[in-house]
Amino acid sequence: MKQKPFGLIAAIILAVGVSGGAFAADAPAKAEKKAEPTHAERMERGKQIASAVCLACHGLDGYSPISANPNIAGMPPDYIAKQLELYKTGKRVNPIMQGMAANLSPEDMKALGTYYFAQRGKSQAVARDKKLAERGQLIYRMGIAETKVPACASCHGATGAGIPSQYPKLAGQWPEYTLHELRAYASGERAHPMMNTIAKRMKAEDLVAVSEYIAGMRTR
Ligand code: HEC
Numbered sequence: 001m002k003q004k005p006f007g008l009i010a011a012i013i014l015a016v017g018v019s020g021g022a023f024a025a026d027a028p029a030k031a032e033k034k035a036e037p038t039h040a041e042r043m044e045r046g047k048q049i050a051s052a053v054c055l056a057c058h059g060l061d062g063y064s065p066i067s068a069n070p071n072i073a074g075m076p077p078d079y080i081a082k083q084l085e086l087y088k089t090g091k092r093v094n095p096i097m098q099g100m101a102a103n104l105s106p107e108d109m110k111a112l113g114t115y116y117f118a119q120r121g122k123s124q125a126v127a128r129d130k131k132l133a134e135r136g137q138l139i140y141r142m143g144i145a146e147t148k149v150p151a152c153a154s155c156h157g158a159t160g161a162g163i164p165s166q167y168p169k170l171a172g173q174w175p176e177y178t179l180h181e182l183r184a185y186a187s188g189e190r191a192h193p194m195m196n197t198i199a200k201r202m203k204a205e206d207l208v209a210v211s212e213y214i215a216g217m218r219t220r
């Protein structure tokens with residue numbers, strides 16, 4: 001969103017530079033740089049790739065009908081782009097997604113992030129076990145004092161909406177996926193200093209409880 005005005009101005013400068021004929025020759029160096037795509041252009045490009053490739057597993061609206069594939073709707077654009085880059089470079093390991101990301105350019109990744117962030121739909125995940133979810137809620141809101149686990153809410157937000165460009169959305173995620181990722185952080189298989197420390201300090205059953213609670217959270 002923030003880049004929109006800049007993108008527009010850059011596009012105008014470029015357009016003037018190109019259409020200016022003789023003037024273009026001594027146009028400032030700026031005009032030669034490729035203009036940053038506008039928000040609308042990214043939405044369009046993101047939708048194209050999503051409907052050709054990602055749709056099968058994440059849905060066109062970013063909500064997956066099955067728990068094996070995470071919901072990605074409403075995830076911060078930078079977060080989505082970063083994860084795609086991590087898959088592409090093999091730093092985040094998953095055979096399916098490494099294949100999917102292999103041919104995406106950095107600009108494709110930004111476009112996909114922009115597109116999926118803007119999707120509004122409904123998660124089909126639910127919390128089934130009330131007792132587990134209650135324990136999970138406590139951890140989510142308060143953390144675990146004895147082992148110095150901070151409240152998840154302090155970074156991922158009280159409603160689990162996340163904070164764009166910093167913290168991913170968690171609300172309504174499939175519990176199987178959340179648990180899988182928390183275990184991957186705990187073992188170090190998925191590398192991220194903050195989340196590695198946090199997950200390592202949690203008992204196996206607390207990872208299950210917090211995943212259950214997150215499944216039932218809704219942001220809108
Ligand atoms: C064949 C199914 C499949 C297809 C097609 C697919 N994905 Fe995925 N995606 C997955 C699975 C499974 C995971 C979980 C991988 C893991 O545990 O790291 C995932 C994870 C992700 C994540 C990380 C989510 C998070 O919360 O960290 C992003 C982002 C993502 N996919 C985006 C995409 C995009 C964009 C496309 C299209 C270019 C795509 N995926 C195509 C199955 C798929």
Ligand code: HEC
Pocket residue numbers: 070139140149150151152153154155156166167168169170178181182191192194195198210
């Ligand atoms: C200090 C800030 C912070 C706190 C506190 C925090 N997280 Fe995170 N969390 C992050 C960041 C940053 C990421 C993105 C890491 C990455 O890129 O792999 C993340 C990622 C995650 C993911 C992966 C999301 C996905 O879509 O793949 C899960 C699940 C998660 N956190 C759960 C939790 C839980 C549960 C708690 C509380 C026990 C918690 N986090 C506390 C910062 C935090």
